[in-house]
Amino acid sequence: xxxxxxxxxxxxxxxxxxxxxxxxxxxxxxxxxxxxxxxxxxxxxxxxxxxxxxxxxxxxxxxxxxxxxxxxxxxxxxxxxxxxxxxxxxxxxxxxxxxxxxxxxxxxxxxxxxxxxxxxxxxxxxxxxxxxxxxxxxxxxxxxxxxxxxxxxxxxxxxxxxxxxxxxxxxxxxxxxxxxxxxxxxxxxxxxxxxxxxxxxxxxxxxxxxxxxxxxxxxxxxxxxxxxxxxxxxxxxxxxxxxxxxxxxxxxxxxxxxxxxxxxxxxxxxxx
Ligand SMILES: [Zn+2]
Numbered sequence: 001x002x003x004x005x006x007x008x009x010x011x012x013x014x015x016x017x018x019x020x021x022x023x024x025x026x027x028x029x030x031x032x033x034x035x036x037x038x039x040x041x042x043x044x045x046x047x048x049x050x051x052x053x054x055x056x057x058x059x060x061x062x063x064x065x066x067x068x069x070x071x072x073x074x075x076x077x078x079x080x081x082x083x084x085x086x087x088x089x090x091x092x093x094x095x096x097x098x099x100x101x102x103x104x105x106x107x108x109x110x111x112x113x114x115x116x117x118x119x120x121x122x123x124x125x126x127x128x129x130x131x132x133x134x135x136x137x138x139x140x141x142x143x144x145x146x147x148x149x150x151x152x153x154x155x156x157x158x159x160x161x162x163x164x165x166x167x168x169x170x171x172x173x174x175x176x177x178x179x180x181x182x183x184x185x186x187x188x189x190x191x192x193x194x195x196x197x198x199x200x201x202x203x204x205x206x207x208x209x210x211x212x213x214x215x216x217x218x219x220x221x222x223x224x225x226x227x228x229x230x231x232x233x234x235x236x237x238x239x240x241x242x243x244x245x246x247x248x249x250x251x252x253x254x255x256x257x258x259x260x261x262x263x264x265x266x267x268x269x270x271x272x
Pocket of ligand 1: 119123187190
């Protein structure tokens with residue numbers, strides 16, 4: 001984490017400081033750049049999957065709607081020995097974009113498998129890398145996504161309210177100096193994106209618990225007063241920047257609801 005970058009980004013306008021109409025124009029994704037985002041894994045090699053597993057896993061990742069530009073290859077590998085008593089499900093090599101899913105995935109229900117896929121794609125589309133500017137449309141939108149992840153990571157530490165046991169575990173590792181601030185913020189980003197797809201209600205509960213304990217940052221969008229419209233912010237803003245095919249929070253919600261209802265309780269994309 002470079003403090004210079006953070007300080008520069010803190011000078012960006014925020015909705016509170018800029019009249020709403022100007023802010024909306026300013027924050028509108030640049031649709032012209034949309035075609036730079038790759039939404040299929042055509043040409044990406046899958047290693048050690050059966051042909052059926054490969055098709056199902058490709059579908060699972062492509063159906064998320066997230067940019068797939070950085071995915072350079074996908075592996076299916078034996079689960080490594082438990083690391084500090086945690087079962088590893090997947091990993092993303094951020095320098096190369098190579099994804100590895102482990103056989104431990106097979107024990108998860110399909111919705112949780114999708115959550116892991118989304119989590120890894122959140123790393124692939126990290127707002128902490130300047131090379132991902134185009135995937136967010138602009139440097140400004142990427143920077144806003146990055147600042148949101150930093151703010152919520154800090155707010156989680158300040159309020160001692162975490163998204164799940166993994167997030168809490170990472171916070172402990174960070175406090176003990178075992179992982180960097182960048183890593184903690186990066187994981188906070190990926191966990192938020194994952195939960196937005198799998199359990200928005202839980203994100204809302206964490207947000208409300210953090211606000212009740214003195215937090216000031218929202219995780220999710222809020223409704224405009226007296227209307228059903230949402231003002232996109234937080235993780236919703238991050239996702240709409242990455243997926244301008246959805247123009248507002250309602251369309252994003254519909255996409256996620258459709259994705260969830262398409263998952264079958266009996267299906268197991270990573271299964272044999
Ligand atoms: Zn992660």
